[in-house]
Amino acid sequence: SQQGEEDPQALSIQEGENATMNCSYKTSINNLQWYRQNSGRGLVHLILIRSNEREKHSGRLRVTLDTSKKSSSLLITASRAADTASYFCAALSSGTYKYIFGTGTRLKVLA
Amino acid sequence: GAGVSQSPSNKVTEKGKDVELRCDPISGHTALYWYRQSLGQGLEFLIYFQGNSAPDKSGLPSDRFSAERTGGSVSTLTIQRTQQEDSAVYLCASSGSSGFANEKLFFGSGTQLSVL
Numbered sequence: 134s135q136q137g138e139e140d141p142q143a144l145s146i147q148e149g150e151n152a153t154m155n156c157s158y159k160t161s162i163n164n165l166q167w168y169r170q171n172s173g174r175g176l177v178h179l180i181l182i183r184s185n186e187r188e189k190h191s192g193r194l195r196v197t198l199d200t201s202k203k204s205s206s207l208l209i210t211a212s213r214a215a216d217t218a219s220y221f222c223a224a225l226s227s228g229t230y231k232y233i234f235g236t237g238t239r240l241k242v243l244a
Numbered sequence: 245g246a247g248v249s250q251s252p253s254n255k256v257t258e259k260g261k262d263v264e265l266r267c268d269p270i271s272g273h274t275a276l277y278w279y280r281q282s283l284g285q286g287l288e289f290l291i292y293f294q295g296n297s298a299p300d301k302s303g304l305p306s307d308r309f310s311a312e313r314t315g316g317s318v319s320t321l322t323i324q325r326t327q328q329e330d331s332a333v334y335l336c337a338s339s340g341s342s343g344f345a346n347e348k349l350f351f352g353s354g355t356q357l358s359v360l
Binding site: 178221230235 | 286289292299348352354
């Protein structure tokens with residue numbers, strides 16, 4: 134399969150808790166990005182981490198990248214009900230234009 | 245336009261009919277992607293355009309699928325003789341330049357295709 138893998142497939146937490154989702158990919162990459170999808174339609178870019186970076190922060194988001202393990206994680210701190218959505222990682226294979234998306238994590242934040 | 249626009253937003257068709265899905269990327273974006281997403285699944289890469297050229301069409305599922313891009317702008321994805329397994333959301337995305345190293349994708353809202 135050309136898809137990356139994400140876990141967990143689904144995650145349910147209480148408002149205020151942190152949410153962590155993981156992504157694994159198969160090839161060497163240029164960068165890895167995380168996207169959010171509401172209601173199964175358009176995706177919105179959240180954060181990009183380059184292959185030579187190990188950690189990146191943006192607001193309540195923290196992304197880590199371990200190229201030796203071909204894995205990344207997304208941490209959302211102090212979650213809110215509005216964070217309820219599906220989250221996808223997308224890896225840009227080195228030397229190509231092709232973004233390979235993971236299978237996604239469905240996050241539900243309970244108020 | 246302000247964002248990536250796709251039309252129609254929903255399309256219901258009968259098995260065996262042809263359909264055309266349209267994507268208007270963000271003005272000036274040279275790269276354009278088509279993805280397919282089946283219910284509850286991840287995104288499946290279909291095709292990429294750089295300008296009007298499609299360097300890699302290997303993601304297209306069968307020869308019933310074709311895509312073109314004209315004027316470095318609008319793209320059309322055509323599915324001939326639709327089958328029920330073609331039912332999915334078809335997503336279009338564009339990005340800014342030919343330097344694909346660190347570009348984020350801007351997605352349209354997708355076309356929900358239902359083949360009866």
